[in-house]
Amino acid sequence: MLPSSWDIYGPRWLRLNVGMTELTRRLLNNEHPESWGIFDGDVQVGGICAVRGTGGQMIWQWSCGFYPGCDKSQQTAGNADTYHEAKAAFQAAWERLRPQITPAMRDEWRKQQAWTAWKYTMWDTKCRMPTQSTTGRARCFCGTEITTAGIPEHVYAAHMENA
Numbered sequence: 001m002l003p004s005s006w007d008i009y010g011p012r013w014l015r016l017n018v019g020m021t022e023l024t025r026r027l028l029n030n031e032h033p034e035s036w037g038i039f040d041g042d043v044q045v046g047g048i049c050a051v052r053g054t055g056g057q058m059i060w061q062w063s064c065g066f067y068p069g070c071d072k073s074q075q076t077a078g079n080a081d082t083y084h085e086a087k088a089a090f091q092a093a094w095e096r097l098r099p100q101i102t103p104a105m106r107d108e109w110r111k112q113q114a115w116t117a118w119k120y121t122m123w124d125t126k127c128r129m130p131t132q133s134t135t136g137r138a139r140c141f142c143g144t145e146i147t148t149a150g151i152p153e154h155v156y157a158a159h160m161e162n163a
């Protein structure tokens, strides 16, 4: 059994929580590939996506594991003919991976996410990086003064979800 926190989301930026029924319906009504992230809490631990095979048929690809965090040997993936087969294969892989996941592994992934999100927000808000300033100091979009050396600490302290 999967933990109760396990759920399937659409693209993360949509925060779209969909049930199995909707997922199936969307596939049938939509010829475009579908891609789903699978989250355990706030960590994306895998995904299932539909792609067109060379013969035009739909193939379901699944992957289990996350990077950074998991070793290469802990990341698995495969193909399946149906969504349900892909989900079953993912579940089996997840049952193997789950006991190996430590809080430090989750943190590694969350830090990378926070770091990436922070960089994009800095660009989007046209904030300068400390390296772009003659004083070596700049302001984060939140208003805090930052230096190059102090960026990681600031990002993890102020801009990490559920920190």
Ligand SMILES: [Zn+2]
Binding pocket: 140, 141, 142, 143, 144, 154, 158, 159
């Ligand atoms: Zn900030």
